Amino acid sequence: MGAFRQYGYEGATLSRLSAATGLERASLYHHFPNGKEQMARVVLEFVKLGLKQSILAPLESSGDAEQRIRSMSMLVSDFYCGGQQGCLLAMFTSGALGDIFQSQIKDLFTIWIDALAAVAVETGLPAELSRRRAEDALIQIQGALVLTRGTQDQMPFKRVISRLPQIMLEQQAA
Amino acid sequence: MGAFRQYGYEGATLSRLSAATGLERASLYHHFPNGKEQMARVVLEFVKLGLKQSILAPLESSGDAEQRIRSMSMLVSDFYCGGQQGCLLAMFTSGALGDIFQSQIKDLFTIWIDALAAVAVETGLPAELSRRRAEDALIQIQGALVLTRGTQDQMPFKRVISRLPQIMLEQQAA
């Protein structure tokens, strides 16, 4: 998975995947008969599982909504190494790949947005506004990743992470 | 330029660049003796010029600050085709490329942030806050591009575009 994340789909050559897994190129085709595209699909499924079972898990616990969002924020920050690591989803939306992995990518974003929106709804916000807030949260996470990597400055990402509860839950209009 | 933007650095093969320019691969080496890397650098310089002379031009005009930001927003929306086109800068921050084009990318983001911050300063906002607002604006533009492409829904991008003046100029604390 690391190879796809670090180098993107085109840059994740079988040689790099071989080096990352310890298996020879030919052996990879035993596990993934449909080649590189299948490997990427499995990685996306793996990411989906990780998103659900790790990052989004705190959102479904009980307790203070703000605290739950803060817990997710910490996991997000760790997952992206404080903004130094890029987002696989963002990389796979680029270029001609969007056509190939579109539905899987969309699925992942939807899961994330729905989970965040559900928390906002719990606090009494209207459904439509909650969804917009959840989208805003993801916009800022993804944008902060781009800017932090582009400017070599971790501050934007850190700022967004600490601001997430406010983005989701502040009561005034937005 | 379109090839790099659509396919990314690795995906912009010389064959595609040849097709996009109408020149044979060998002819490209006459104009860019240092090969593909040089082509990408020239593209980035071209983008820099376009950013300054087109997108950021309204910010330096006179008149209402909000109106100037709105003018830039329109140009940004057109440039990214309502969010359907990805951002070259974001693509080039990914993978091992960050090391090669890092300084040029950083330069471009800095120019954009400084130009936006200057407008906020004009309206009486403190310098530090203005800079944060400018960073926030870019975060949301970049994040909206990712989300819009990832979810196949233009709404997030449109929402961010229309919200840009507010992000930059609202007077209350943030």
Add this chain to the structure above:
DNA sequence: GTCTATACACCGATAGAC
């Protein structure tokens, strides 16, 4: 299941005719 060996296409890049 993993390996070595290999097939074939395409990559970035160069030489040299015109």
Add this chain to the structure above:
DNA sequence: GTCTATCGGTGTATAGAC
């Protein structure tokens, strides 16, 4: 300045021994 032809290297993928 643009082309055809070609280089060495690497890409994805397959065959077959073990």
